[in-house]
Amino acid sequence: MLDPRFVTDNLAEVKAGLARRGFTDEATLDRLATLAQARRAAIAETDALREERNRESDAMAKVADKRSPEFAAKRESLRALGDRIKAAEEAARAGEAELDELLLTLPNLPASSTPDGRSEHDNVELRVHGTRPELAFTPRDHVDLGEALGILDFERGTKLSGARFVVLRGMGARLERALMQFMMDVHADEHGYEEVWVPALVKDSALRGTGQLPKFEKDLFRIAKDADWEKESEASGHELYLIPTAEVPVTNLHADEILEGDTLPRAYCAYTPCFRSEAGSHGRDTRGMIRQHQFDKVELVRFVAPEQAEAELEKLTSHAESILQRLGLHYRVVQLCAGDIGFGSQKTYDLEVWLPSQDTFREISSCSWFGDFQARRLKARYRPAPKEKPRLLHTLNGSGLAIGRTLVALLEQYQQADGSVLIPPALRPYMGGRERLVPGKLT
RNA sequence: GGAGAGGUGGCCGAGUGGUCGAAGGCAAUCGCUUGCUAAGCGGUCGUACGCGUUAAACCGUACCAAGGGUUCGAAUCCCUUCCUCUCCGCCA
Known part of the structure; x- marks a missing residue:
């Protein structure tokens, strides 16, 4: 969420900034500025009226004779004042609702260090790590490999849950678990993240905090409920959704809190399942486990002071990269242009891993700096020093990494001519010492 | 699912219509004092918005779970909702 004050005071700058990401609806911004100003005027008015009422009421308290004519007269005039206050409040509320609505649907401003560009084609490749695996044969894709190995079972995934679900078997399931374990260990033990375990079902308020709502x-799974549930839930004023990423519960950890400045930065890592409806991506990546309705991910989240934020993004990105490097995977780092960064982001690096079968790099992690955009929605603040006024935190997050896609990349990059797949050394301790996945060998 | 209790500042905890943003205690912090692990004394010590300022301060308003109502005036009275805890039942 943008600061309404900042929007009114820097309208031209905000328009220009949002235009960089393709948001050109100036009328909405003008409306927002108007509403924000009106809101301030309304506050000033109601405050003044209330002040008058408070003053007069205090005076009445001091009148000894509550049955005197003067007392009755005062009471009458204050009753009228009370009505005026109510009317003023009513008027203020109307504009406020519209203002909040606009603010919640407005995307973040791109950082000055985010390059211009309209779409993913304008993203900037920053660096490439490693080299393409030399394969002396035509690479098979992970679906062929996985099915031949007996570790990926798409048919049964579909039987159980429909399209975009998979069952992992034997060493496939083991690999998923090994990757999760490996990533968490590296981040917790070496990168200084506090490991957290969080719910995969959250309230709509949490999703509003991070910007999904x-x-x-339409991208989310809201859980269906029977009649009783529905009734209770409506009454309780919130809906439950499956999380699309651990970003949601982890970032919301510090909603409505004020952290002490000397405890920053706060770094958390979490593994969770993630659920995405993938509405609007019909026909895209229908083959294989690149795009599933449910997948596992290890997520990194950092709460930092604004001054450190941009450097913190580099740090967080390097932590995610470190996983790819230890696994010996060929990848590149891309900086997203203003037209391609996410709704709440002001600067994003994507890590893309090489997929031989597609002869291309595919996203495996996205590391973003949100500025105070999420923090303002969340009311996540920090106190720079004792006694100082609280300020909004900056939030960052990134995948470290998407586990399903990591598994895909491993299969494809480490495939051998005979259909077996080598297990990178870093992962072997988590695979019971195994060095290779062999077709027909489930244990 | 059944029965009961309760939600006040970082924490504990007073407060049943005006003098309450809220006693007292703890924690924290600053200073003073005392030569001996420690204690004593004093000050400070919520947030947001508005106004204002270079920035503050000051000032105003709001907030005692949330929303609504009664009243000239609500932490206090009424209604609705949410949440927490305890016991029983069920359950991984």
Whole structure:
């Protein structure tokens, strides 16, 4: 969420910034500025009226004779004042609702260090790590490999849950678990992240905090409820959704809190399942486990002071990269242009891993700096020093990494001519010492 | 699912219509004092918005779970909702 004050005071700058990401609806911004100003005027008015009422009421308290004519007269005039206050409050509320709505649907401003560009084609490749695996044969894709190995079972995934679900078997399931374990160990033990375990079902308020709601409800799975549940839940004023990423519960950890400055930065890592409806991506990546409705991910989240934020993004990205490096995977780092960064982000690096079968790099991690965009929604603040006024935190997050896609990349990059797949040394301790996946060998 | 209790500042905890943003204690912090692990004394010590300022301060308003109501005036009275805890039942 943008600061309404900042928007009114720097309208031209905000328009220009949002235009960089393709948001050219100036009328909405003008409306927002108007509403924000009106809101301030309304506050000033109601405050003044209330002040008058408070003053007069105090005076009445001091009148000894509560049955005197003067007392009755005062009471009458204050009753009228009370009505005026109510009317003023009512008027203020109307504009406020519209203002909040606009603020919640407005995307973040790109950082000055985010390059211009309209779409993913304008993203900037920053660096490439490693080299393409030399394969003396035509690479098979992970679906062929996985099915031949007996570790990926798409048919049964579909039987159980429909399209975009998979069952992992034997060493496939083991690999998923090994990757999760490996990533968490590296981040917790070496990168200084506090490991957290969080719910995979969250309230709509949490999703509003990180920005998925109200705009992107169609991408989420909201849990269906029977009649009783529905009744209770409506009454309780919140809906439950499956999380699309651990970013949601982990970032919301510090909603409505004020952290002490000397405890920053706060770094958390979490593994969770993630659930995405993938609405609007019909026909895209239908083959294989690149795009599933449910997948596991290890997520990194950092709460930092604004001054450190941009450097913190480099740090967080390097932590995610470190996983790819230890696994010996060929990848590149891409900086997203203003037209391609996510709704709440102001600067994003994507890590893309090489997939031989597709002869291309595919996203495996996205590391973003949100500025105070999420923090303002969340009311996540920090106190720079004792006694100082609280300020909004900056939040960052990134995948470290998407486990399903890591598994895909491993299969494809480490495939051998005979259909077996080498297990990179870093992962072997987590695979019971195994060095290789062999077709027909489930244990 | 059944029965009961309760939600006040970082924590504990007073407060049943005006003098309450809220006693007292703890924690924290600053200073003073005392030569001996420690204690004593004093000050400070919520947040947001508005106004204002270079920035503050000051000032105003709001907030005692949330929303609504009664009243000239609500932490206090009424209604609705949410949440927490305890016991029983069920359950990984």
